[in-house]
Amino acid sequence: MSWADAFRLAARSVVRRPGRAALTVVAVALAAALFTAMLTMAATAQGRVLNQLAKGGPLAGIQVAAAAPNPSQAGVDNPALGPSKPIDQTALDRIAKIRGVDVVLPVVTAQSLVAWPGHTATGGNDAGPSGSTGVVFDQLVGIDISDIGDFPVTLSAGRFPSPGSTTQVDVTPVLLARYGITGTATRSVVGSQIILGAPRGFRSSDGTPVFRSRWTKATIVGVVTQQAGSGGVLASLSLVQADQRWTAAGDPTVDPDAVRSPYAGLFVIASGLDAVSSVRAAIETVGYSTSAPENLIATVERYVHVVEIVLTGIGVIALAIASLGITNALLAAVRERRREIGILKAVGARDRDVLRSFLIEAGVMGALGGVIGTVLGLALARLVAAIVDGYLTSQGLAGVHVSTPYLLGIATVVGATVLAVGAGTIPARRAARLPAREAVEL
Amino acid sequence: MGIVRRADPVPPGPTAGPRYASVDDPSPVPAAADDGLAVVGTALAHRYEGPSGVVPVLVDVTFTVPRDGYAALVGPSGAGKTTLLSLIGGLEAVQAGTLEVGGTDVATLEGDDLAAYRRSTVGFIFQNFGLLDALTALENVELAAVLAGERSAVRKRRSAELLDAVGMTPRAAHRPGALSGGERQRVAIARALVNSPRLILADEPTGNLDADTSEEVMQLLESLRRDRGCTLMVVTHDRALAGRATQQLVLDRGRITSTATTGAGPQSGR
Numbered sequence: 001m002s003w004a005d006a007f008r009l010a011a012r013s014v015v016r017r018p019g020r021a022a023l024t025v026v027a028v029a030l031a032a033a034l035f036t037a038m039l040t041m042a043a044t045a046q047g048r049v050l051n052q053l054a055k056g057g058p059l060a061g062i063q064v065a066a067a068a069p070n071p072s073q074a075g076v077d078n079p080a081l082g083p084s085k086p087i088d089q090t091a092l093d094r095i096a097k098i099r100g101v102d103v104v105l106p107v108v109t110a111q112s113l114v115a116w117p118g119h120t121a122t123g124g125n126d127a128g129p130s131g132s133t134g135v136v137f138d139q140l141v142g143i144d145i146s147d148i149g150d151f152p153v154t155l156s157a158g159r160f161p162s163p164g165s166t167t168q169v170d171v172t173p174v175l176l177a178r179y180g181i182t183g184t185a186t187r188s189v190v191g192s193q194i195i196l197g198a199p200r201g202f203r204s205s206d207g208t209p210v211f212r213s214r215w216t217k218a219t220i221v222g223v224v225t226q227q228a229g230s231g232g233v234l235a236s237l238s239l240v241q242a243d244q245r246w247t248a249a250g251d252p253t254v255d256p257d258a259v260r261s262p263y264a265g266l267f268v269i270a271s272g273l274d275a276v277s278s279v280r281a282a283i284e285t286v287g288y289s290t291s292a293p294e295n296l297i298a299t300v301e302r303y304v305h306v307v308e309i310v311l312t313g314i315g316v317i318a319l320a321i322a323s324l325g326i327t328n329a330l331l332a333a334v335r336e337r338r339r340e341i342g343i344l345k346a347v348g349a350r351d352r353d354v355l356r357s358f359l360i361e362a363g364v365m366g367a368l369g370g371v372i373g374t375v376l377g378l379a380l381a382r383l384v385a386a387i388v389d390g391y392l393t394s395q396g397l398a399g400v401h402v403s404t405p406y407l408l409g410i411a412t413v414v415g416a417t418v419l420a421v422g423a424g425t426i427p428a429r430r431a432a433r434l435p436a437r438e439a440v441e442l
Numbered sequence: 443m444g445i446v447r448r449a450d451p452v453p454p455g456p457t458a459g460p461r462y463a464s465v466d467d468p469s470p471v472p473a474a475a476d477d478g479l480a481v482v483g484t485a486l487a488h489r490y491e492g493p494s495g496v497v498p499v500l501v502d503v504t505f506t507v508p509r510d511g512y513a514a515l516v517g518p519s520g521a522g523k524t525t526l527l528s529l530i531g532g533l534e535a536v537q538a539g540t541l542e543v544g545g546t547d548v549a550t551l552e553g554d555d556l557a558a559y560r561r562s563t564v565g566f567i568f569q570n571f572g573l574l575d576a577l578t579a580l581e582n583v584e585l586a587a588v589l590a591g592e593r594s595a596v597r598k599r600r601s602a603e604l605l606d607a608v609g610m611t612p613r614a615a616h617r618p619g620a621l622s623g624g625e626r627q628r629v630a631i632a633r634a635l636v637n638s639p640r641l642i643l644a645d646e647p648t649g650n651l652d653a654d655t656s657e658e659v660m661q662l663l664e665s666l667r668r669d670r671g672c673t674l675m676v677v678t679h680d681r682a683l684a685g686r687a688t689q690q691l692v693l694d695r696g697r698i699t700s701t702a703t704t705g706a707g708p709q710s711g712r
Contacts, residue, residue: 005588016576343572346533347586347633348561350554436533436560 001353003360010360017333024329025369031322032373032416033380035315036408040381042308044402061152062280062292063227064095064266069284078291085287086261098282100275101268105150107229108142108237109264110244111257113197113213114175121178136178139231140169140196142240143267151228151267158190158222166239169194170222175232192220196233198243201254209254214246229265273298319416322369323423326362330427334358334434341431342438351432358428359421366420370413377412378404477671478510479544479563479640481530486539488525488696499525501696503539507673507689512664514684515677517693523677524645526693530675531643532560543641561590565634565672567663569646571626573618579629580605580614586636597636604632608662624655631662635670642667644676648683660686 001009014021066087073079087106096104114121114136121136143151145163153160161168171194176186197213204210218235226234248260266288270279273294280290334341341354385402392400488500500522507513515523528534529541529548536549543563551559560566573582580601587597605614608628618626627647634642644663648656660683667674676687684690690702 001589001591009588012576340574343568343574344585344589345557346531346560346566346568346572348557348589348637350557350589353589437528 001349001356003356006353006356007360007364010357010364013333013337013357013361014364020329020333021365024326024365025372027325028319028322028366028369028416028420029373029376031315031318032370032412033376034318034373035312035415036374036377036412037380037384038311038315038377039308039408039412040378040402040405041384042304042311043405043408044381044385044400045304045307061150062268062270062276062283062290063152064268064283065289065291066261066264067289068287069289073289074284076291077293077295079289081289084261087263087266087288089262091286091288092263092266094286095266095268095283095288098279098286100271100279100282102271103147103150103269105144105147105267105269106237106263107265107267108240108244108262109229109231109259110140110142110240111199111247111259112138112140112231112233112243113199114138114233115195115197115215116179117193117195119179122180135197136175138175138233139229140233140235140240140243141226141229141231141264142235142237142244143228145236150269151226153224153226153228153234156223156225157187158220160224161221161234161236163236164238165236166216166242167218168221168235169196169218169239170224170226170234171220172224172226172232172234176223178232186223189220190222193217194220194233196243198246199255200247200250201258202251203254209251211255214243216243228267273301319419322416323419326365326420326423327426329365330358330362330424331430333361334427334431337431338434338438341434342436345434345436345438354434355428355432358431359424362420362424362428363417366417366423367413369420370416373416374409374412378402378409477640478673480509480511480542481505481507481513481641481673481675482540482542483526483530484540484542486526486529486536486541488522488529488534488537499696500529503693503696503698505691505698505701507675507691510671510673511689512667512674512687513676513689513691514687515675515691515693516679516681516684517699519679520695521693522696523693527643527645527675527677530641531564531566532556533566557589561586562637563639563641565637565639565642567627567630567634567642567644567647569649571618571623571630571650573626573629573633575618578615578617579610579621579625582618582629583633583636586633590637601632601636604635605629607666608632622655623651624659627651627655627659628662631659631666635666638670639672641673642675644674646677646679648678648680656680656683 064087065081066085068082068085070080070082092104092106095101143153145160145165148160155170156173158170161170171189173182173186176182176189181189195215195217197215199211199213201209201211216239218239224234228234244259247255247258250258252258252260268279268283268290270276276292276294280292283290344354344357381402385400389400483503483505486500486503487498489496489498491497503522503526515526517523525534529536530543532548532551541548543559546559546563548559566572573579574585577585580598583601583604584597587600592600602611602614605611608631610625610628610632613621613625613629618629621629627650631647634644642663647663648659651659663674663676664686666672674687676683678684688704690700691698692700692702
């Protein structure tokens with residue numbers, strides 16, 4: 001009997017007993033659904049939670065500060081910085097050539113006064129333009145917005161500024177907290193206008209140090225949590241570089257703290273977590289301080305891996321129980337179909353013909369259950385993710401989204417089929433060994 | 443004439459051994475007077491082990507059914523008729539004695555050879571019809587050819603022709619549940635013939651049928667036997683039906699008590 005004929009015969013048997021077949025398929029489907037949902041959620045935890053730890057950026061990111069390394073802080077995730085050391089294009093090029101470096105992204109900062117008409121900052125002083133009061137001192141952080149996905153920046157409301165825009169900014173919850181805006185209220189600031197002042201120090205004709213600011217209006221288009229640089233306002237490189245140049249052109253004797261390094265820092269992405277240590281060491285050899293949450297991530301990664309193992313274990317146990325269900329259903333089928341098997345033998349079926357037919361029957365139920373279960377499992381994972389996402393966003397935090405793990409789906413269907421065939425082996429062998437005389441005895 | 447391919451391995455036997463159907467010749471095997479196989483049982487014994495101990499079913503059974511013969515196995519219930527037929531059909535293993543079908547020692551067949559013997563040498567007709575409920579009449583007939591590895595087009599054509607020969611073409615697409623007892627037995631007869639066997643074994647083929655239908659079925663079996671040149675062995679309780687056979691083997695409590703050949707009068711049994 002050919003495989004195609006055996007398949008047709010098995011399909012007829014499945015269709016002939018729709019109730020039992022349906023129950024068996026449902027058992028496999030539920031187990032496969034649980035397995036898929038568990039693994040999808042575990043994978044989401046693995047990927048997204050760690051991403052959240054890295055504040056949305058890649059795990060292999062290294063921050064390079066415009067400061068010399070402090071030898072006593074070697075190997076520390078967030079070391080105390082050594083003496084200031086500007087980062088120029090030459091340093092950037094050298095770092096880019098280090099083995100294990102994927103991308104080097106510049107970060108520019110500029111001192112800034114922040115005035116927000118209609119809002120008063122706690123601890124703010126002086127009056128600002130347009131009748132604003134409580135002007136606060138902060139820093140602008142400028143990055144290439146088109147590379148935003150590579151930076152440790154997480155959007156919790158609104159959007160990122162358009163690349164190259166000089167009138168759009170994002171603000172951080174830290175800055176908003178200075179205005180008493182916290183939690184879900186942070187979302188309400190999107191669309192507000194703030195005024196940013198780039199200070200410049202100079203001396204008056206009588207030698208008195210004086211500061212004057214160049215004020216520009218900007219629209220808050222989003223709220224972000226960021227660790228690209230130290231500052232409460234995130235903007236495009238062009239906006240921040242313009243302010244930085246204005247401030248840097250001032251009298252250094254009046255404002256010695258003004259940022260004069262072309263780049264306030266770099267964000268270096270290593271080729272992988274394993275390469276982070278060696279890349280950090282190489283950057284420090286070039287002469288700059290580095291920081292990366294690699295130890296924290298490695299620790300959390302281990303814990304997440306344990307969670308993944310536990311969830312996978314639950315899914316595997318569910319599949320094992322479903323396999324027992326298939327074994328039971330097929331054993332019952334063998335008992336019920338002794339006469340039918342006897343007839344097959346009596347008209348010339350070989351043992352392997354009967355074995356093949358039963359294994360195909362088990363495989364068909366396993367595959368069918370696997371497909372239905374995978375779809376159900378992904379839907380379940382998405383439902384759970386939607387609930388979690390709703391909770392997180394209601395708390396003003398970045399949400400969680402489940403990607404579709406096609407490979408996991410294929411693996412689940414194949415796994416369920418293989419398990420079902422394995423579970424069907426004992427009943428199939430039992431059926432194959434039934435004597436032909438069953439045809440005349442029953 | 444096309445290429446003749448054997449559908450199954452040939453069990454060992456003399457030159458007059460089983461003949462296998464050509465897969466590219468869908469027509470029924472032409473009638474030939476000497477196409478049937480001789481069945482020779484010598485000192486056959488068989489017993490079952492039941493909860494109350496060993497039960498002897500056949501005791502020292504010796505008989506010969508000649509080629510192209512038509513034998514009836516008669517006797518009371520529990521005489522061992524079905525067991526003897528099962529031994530000849532390869533459904534039961536021979537425990538003691540020898541059993542030759544067309545010169546082949548059935549006791550030596552096992553595994554795939556035994557399956558091939560059941561598939562192609564013997565056509566078995568059951569009292570309870572032995573049809574699979576999940577398949578249509580045509581598919582039931584086709585099943586034996588499927589197991590023989592016949593090509594789809596050939597087996598479908600041959601099955602359709604056999605259904606036509608037994609007058610079941612209008613009911614070809616019906617499942618057994620929708621057929622009467624007589625119709626089911628006709629389908630079972632067609633199935634038994636699909637691989638062109640040279641020995642037809644019928645276990646009480648009219649046991650579940652009324653008198654008229656029994657007559658029709660027996661006439662059908664006998665005409666097919668004549669046309670196709672097979673040896674036919676029928677188990678029956680019915681003396682009248684047994685009388686239609688050219689040879690009667692009477693069993694009682696596992697022993698052959700008499701054999702009779704039409705025109706030759708009863709002979710002493712063992």
